[in-house]
Amino acid sequence: MAALGSWRLLRPSSRRWFSETVPGAPSPPASLLYPPVVASITANSKAAKSRRLQRFNQRVHAAATVEEKLRLYGKLQRPKYMVYPQTFALNADRWYRSFTKTVLVPGMPPGAAAAKRPVAAAGATPETGRDPEPRAEAPGDAEAPGAAKTPEPVAGAVPYLDVGELRSLACDALLQESFYQSKKRPFLYRDQDHTPGPFLTQLVSTLAASLSGRNPLLAASSLDLNPKVNYYWHHGEEVVVHGHRKGRVDPVRFQIDDNPHLQIRVPKQLPEVVPLESDLGDVPVIDHKPSKLPLFKKQYENKVFIGSKVADPCCYGHTQFHLLPDKLKRERFIRERLEDQIEVVYRSNGIASLFAWTAAQAMYQGFWSEADVTRPFVSQAVVTDGKYFAFFCYQLNTLALTAETIKNNPRKNICWGTDSKPLYDVVEDGNVKGFNDEVLLQLVRFLLNRPKEL
Amino acid sequence: VFAGVRQAQWLTKTKLVEGLPPAVQGIVDNPALGLQELEERVKHAVSHARLWDTAEVAPRRERYCPMLFENLIHICRSMSGKYPSLSKRMLARNCRIAATWERESILLQVRGLSGILMNSMTPIAPVASEEEILATREHVLETFYPIAPTIDLQEVNVYKELNDTGRCFRDGYPYSHPHTLFFLESANVRTDRFRPEQLRAKMLMFAFGNALARAKALHGNDPKVLEQPIVVQSIGTDGQLFQFMVFQLNTTDLVSNDGVKNLVWIDSDQNLYERAQCVPEVKKRVVTKPAGISGFQPDTFKKFLALYLHGTV
Numbered sequence: 004m005a006a007l008g009s010w011r012l013l014r015p016s017s018r019r020w021f022s023e024t025v026p027g028a029p030s031p032p033a034s035l036l037y038p039p040v041v042a043s044i045t046a047n048s049k050a051a052k053s054r055r056l057q058r059f060n061q062r063v064h065a066a067a068t069v070e071e072k073l074r075l076y077g078k079l080q081r082p083k084y085m086v087y088p089q090t091f092a093l094n095a096d097r098w099y100r101s102f103t104k105t106v107l108v109p110g111m112p113p114g115a116a117a118a119k120r121p122v123a124a125a126g127a128t129p130e131t132g133r134d135p136e137p138r139a140e141a142p143g144d145a146e147a148p149g150a151a152k153t154p155e156p157v158a159g160a161v162p163y164l165d166v167g168e169l170r171s172l173a174c175d176a177l178l179q180e181s182f183y184q185s186k187k188r189p190f191l192y193r194d195q196d197h198t199p200g201p202f203l204t205q206l207v208s209t210l211a212a213s214l215s216g217r218n219p220l221l222a223a224s225s226l227d228l229n230p231k232v233n234y235y236w237h238h239g240e241e242v243v244v245h246g247h248r249k250g251r252v253d254p255v256r257f258q259i260d261d262n263p264h265l266q267i268r269v270p271k272q273l274p275e276v277v278p279l280e281s282d283l284g285d286v287p288v289i290d291h292k293p294s295k296l297p298l299f300k301k302q303y304e305n306k307v308f309i310g311s312k313v314a315d316p317c318c319y320g321h322t323q324f325h326l327l328p329d330k331l332k333r334e335r336f337i338r339e340r341l342e343d344q345i346e347v348v349y350r351s352n353g354i355a356s357l358f359a360w361t362a363a364q365a366m367y368q369g370f371w372s373e374a375d376v377t378r379p380f381v382s383q384a385v386v387t388d389g390k391y392f393a394f395f396c397y398q399l400n401t402l403a404l405t406a407e408t409i410k411n412n413p414r415k416n417i418c419w420g421t422d423s424k425p426l427y428d429v430v431e432d433g434n435v436k437g438f439n440d441e442v443l444l445q446l447v448r449f450l451l452n453r454p455k456e457l
Numbered sequence: 458v459f460a461g462v463r464q465a466q467w468l469t470k471t472k473l474v475e476g477l478p479p480a481v482q483g484i485v486d487n488p489a490l491g492l493q494e495l496e497e498r499v500k501h502a503v504s505h506a507r508l509w510d511t512a513e514v515a516p517r518r519e520r521y522c523p524m525l526f527e528n529l530i531h532i533c534r535s536m537s538g539k540y541p542s543l544s545k546r547m548l549a550r551n552c553r554i555a556a557t558w559e560r561e562s563i564l565l566q567v568r569g570l571s572g573i574l575m576n577s578m579t580p581i582a583p584v585a586s587e588e589e590i591l592a593t594r595e596h597v598l599e600t601f602y603p604i605a606p607t608i609d610l611q612e613v614n615v616y617k618e619l620n621d622t623g624r625c626f627r628d629g630y631p632y633s634h635p636h637t638l639f640f641l642e643s644a645n646v647r648t649d650r651f652r653p654e655q656l657r658a659k660m661l662m663f664a665f666g667n668a669l670a671r672a673k674a675l676h677g678n679d680p681k682v683l684e685q686p687i688v689v690q691s692i693g694t695d696g697q698l699f700q701f702m703v704f705q706l707n708t709t710d711l712v713s714n715d716g717v718k719n720l721v722w723i724d725s726d727q728n729l730y731e732r733a734q735c736v737p738e739v740k741k742r743v744v745t746k747p748a749g750i751s752g753f754q755p756d757t758f759k760k761f762l763a764l765y766l767h768g769t770v
Binding site: 168172175176179182183184185186201205208209211212213215216217221222223225226227228230231233306308311312314315316317433 | 498501502504505508509510511512523524527528530531534535537538539541543544547548549550551552553626627629630631632
């Protein structure tokens with residue numbers, strides 16, 4: 004190298020492949036004398052491959068708009084595993100947790116559960132996650148006779164939650180769909196479209212409308228019916244088994260294409276439940292290939308979509324509602340003596356759908372696996388089959404799941420989930436028997452969730 | 458239906474009044490509603506339905522027409538924070554309506570899927586005053602001799618005279634008053650969609666059918682003049698053009714051609730926006746039409762909201 008250096012000084016006539024000209028000023032620092040020695044771009048070597056990967060990453064980092072970033076991110080199409088949130092595969096929720104690096108915490112997050120006390124006899128209700136405000140307690144002695152209507156709070160302007168009215172709204176929706184409206188017989192294996200589907204739509208739209216006075220985020224929200232949610236990501240590595248690319252080490256690609264029944268999108272993000280770096284449990288490690296679940300590969304467009312395009316101002320998610328199809332109904336599992344898999348269905352639906360939604364929301368904000376999220380993304384979901392409801396809350400802490408980025412990444416995504424509980428026992432003769440207020444209140448809590456400033 | 462609204466008027470013994478009734482117009486002009494802030498939300502709703510809803514470039518009419526309707530209804534429903542009695546409404550989809558009546562010795566029947574029906578617990582107050590109702594006696598129904606009024610109607614042997622929206626809902630249904638009917642012309646192919654004139658006629662026939670069934674359920678089957686006229690509203694759209702209609706049933710005595718007539722107010726062909734451009738149109742390297750919604754008319758949504766709020770405000 005030294006000899007080369009002096010030879011070059013002796014021969015100032017230009018050697019054309021040196022892009023820098025020899026400067027006339029005396030001895031600049033050695034780092035500027037030569038171009039940086041890096042691997043070649045086109046060679047068939049590991050160094051060249053990593054350099055190509057870095058150039059691609061820089062291209063995505065430098066993309067001007069989010070649409071351009073998404074286009075470059077999903078440009079290369081290769082066979083990928085299709086992950087279905089609603090699946091009959093056994094123990095699918097363990098597999099999905101390992102694919103998405105998610106920790107499952109049973110029960111609801113503590114901030115949501117504690118603060119909200121339902122209005123039973125008297126007392127104003129504090130809202131979820133709110134800073135404590137001077138709130139006048141309604142007088143405990145002025146009980147309303149008979150009906151579950153609560154007395155007016157003393158301070159007047161303090162809103163309280165009328166459980167009786169919400170219960171009657173829910174019962175009306177249920178009765179209309181199942182009893183009062185005369186419909187034709189349900190199509191074969193389409194029982195869910197006949198009654199539970201319309202009931203869920205009615206319930207959510209009326210509840211959201213009546214609670215929008217209380218939650219200004221709902222008043223600015225956007226309600227989608229049958230939206231599509233897609234997400235594409237890499238996790239782990241494998242060796243290509245057959246074909247012209249046999250023997251190469253490839254990332255394992257996944258794609259979720261989800262159809263929630265109903266979805267509420269809002270212009271402001273929900274607040275974080277726990278800090279970004281919290282560790283609430285372990286992610287299951289599964290040593291088998293994903294195809295053993297069973298999961299199957301297909302090659303098609305790599306879509307990332309939250310339900311509407313990037314230009315929509317309502318770009319954060321609030322709540323999704325999923326309806327389980329006939330194929331996954333409880334009686335079928337009981338008949339095949341797989342009772343423990345019933346909850347697995349709800350959990351895998353919650354985890355996969357919410358991961359796809361929150362990750363797609365993060366990508367809409369410009370984050371991706373090389374540029375990890377700087378704030379957690381929180382969304383909620385309700386999975387139901389018409390009668391049994393399960394509630395899920397998901398916090399996305401990291402998008403970095405690829406083989407290189409996961410090495411030094413201590414963050415994990417967190418999913419809180421409950422077991423499925425029935426909303427009512429049976430509908431008979433225009434009456435709803437055994438209505439469960441707990442489930443309704445949890446649903447109301449979900450709908451009232453909002454950022455602290457609002 | 459051949460001559461459109463004129464034929465429907467003869468068939469239902471109705472007098473037409475252009476524009477919306479003064480009660481509804483009063484709600485539109487009422488500044489306390491805060492309709493200005495809603496403009497932004499309505500623009501977003503239209504953009505969402507027409508531009509942003511799908512991962513493809515442009516959504517098709519089968520998708521954007523119902524989506525626009527859902528978005529507008531969602532905005533209207535969120536007003537129930539201000540007006541709590543709005544929660545006494547329930548939407549019913551795919552309900553079948555059937556009503557029969559006689560018109561100068563021709564038996565007519567209206568049947569079918571009447572789109573989306575919104576029911577409420579309380580009926581709408583009559584929109585026209587007593588004098589206007591009595592004044593319709595002098596009004597002569599337009600006939601179009603030599604074309605028979607039943608042209609283009611399907612003649613069918615009916616074995617059962619089905620007669621009530623009680624067929625759609627069982628007894629004891631708390632939301633028993635039909636409030637508004639919504640018709641969405643969402644077929645992709647233009648020939649499958651109704652033209653505006655025909656859409657208005659269809660709206661009139663179904664509104665009449667619903668009102669008549671309700672009248673017969675309330676007052677029995679005898680033809681007579683109603684002391685409490687029944688009001689049913691109707692909105693039809695194809696995703697861009699809106700037709701608003703308020704129908705008041707004054708009489709069920711439809712056999713003869715004279716006497717008190719029914720009334721209908723129609724506000725037709727209201728554009729919500731001029732065009733929705735998904736991709737900017739570029740001619741010779743110059744952007745002629747930028748992407749987005751252009752020609753937005755907030756008045757159309759104000760009328761939509763006024764019809765929705767009518768009866769509770």
